[in-house]
Amino acid sequence: MDRRDVLADAAIAVLAEAGSRGLTHRAVDAAAGLAEGTSSYYFRTRSALLQACVERMAARTLEEMASGTPAVTSVDALVEACVAIVGRWVTKDQERLLARWELALESTRRPELETALRATGARIRERVADTLAGLGVAKPRQRADDLVACLDGLAFDQLAGAGRPPRDDAGLRASITDVVRGFTA
């Protein structure tokens, strides 16, 4: 794997574990198990490091999106798909999610991050909008934006908010059923 990708992955891990404040060149070197100075050679500035994180995350997400998602042809199937995604977010992918929120907050102050972050977000929402349109939902674009935002909110609540410790799968399904119903009624 490309050195840059290894470093970007390490940076994402550091971001999730230690936050934006802990993201230093030296911490990334250590996390990647590479010699001190390596990350500062590949990404001369801290801003470059942050951008690398965003781009790496975008690449991984789009890649996963491309490799087969089952078609959703009913509201029930949509609920199941959402449960599966959010369930994965709060368990296996929680590192990536935490890192994304750190980056989102950072993008508030760094326009260069905002662009890439928003482009990926738009791609995902288009996909969801297509699905909603296929189900005959009115105003699918707006509804897709809202649905994604709400699922994100639910996940945030689980991982960083008042909702910890995580509820079980059945609870998650109940919550998501309510949300999806609101957007598909």
Added chain:
Amino acid sequence: MDRRDVLADAAIAVLAEAGSRGLTHRAVDAAAGLAEGTSSYYFRTRSALLQACVERMAARTLEEMASGTPAVTSVDALVEACVAIVGRWVTKDQERLLARWELALESTRRPELETALRATGARIRERVADTLAGLGVAKPRQRADDLVACLDGLAFDQLAGAGRPPRDDAGLRASITDVVRGFTA
């Protein structure tokens, strides 16, 4: 006003403007317009500063909650109340909101923050649960948690996510109507 409160308010402002990384004793002194060293005298460690932010935000929020919120006796009124709150979040209160997310992310790594943060969240959710119960909604407690999480997600999307630039009030009302319907149907 108590010196500590002035400093905590300044720290919250710094947090919103410069992020967790920008929150330093010296930055807080500058933001508060006080002599260098002041914040480090009142809050000897950075962790103490962070805790002061959480407590100050909690105090302010509970205070506002106590000073009259109009009674909500219909679903339409609930929608309007939510629109008003979220509308305020993304405009006048965006500083506080940004700071809260920074602190929430930080609380992932600092158990001492988690306690206070969660207690306030619980108080708010109880209030919402009472309102939902008053409307005859089933499982009001769970629904209140989810509703708050979703509204938070919507706001995050506006301020730090893919939803920027902010939509107008009518768009916000449409989105919230969908969300609330899901939880009250």
Added chain:
DNA sequence: ACACTCCCTCTACGCCTGTAGTAGTTGGTA
């Protein structure tokens, strides 16, 4: 007038950070 106490300001210190630059190493080319 004096001493004492408390509150605040300022300074000092060692540590860590971002970033640039130097030195070394590898692999290809003639």
Added chain:
DNA sequence: TACCAACTACTACAGGCGTAGAGGGAGTGT
């Protein structure tokens, strides 16, 4: 083999950080 270019590892340095503690000044009781 001798040379060169590109890549990588390491070092250096100025500046900023968290934190502790010394200094000073206002207020109070005697």
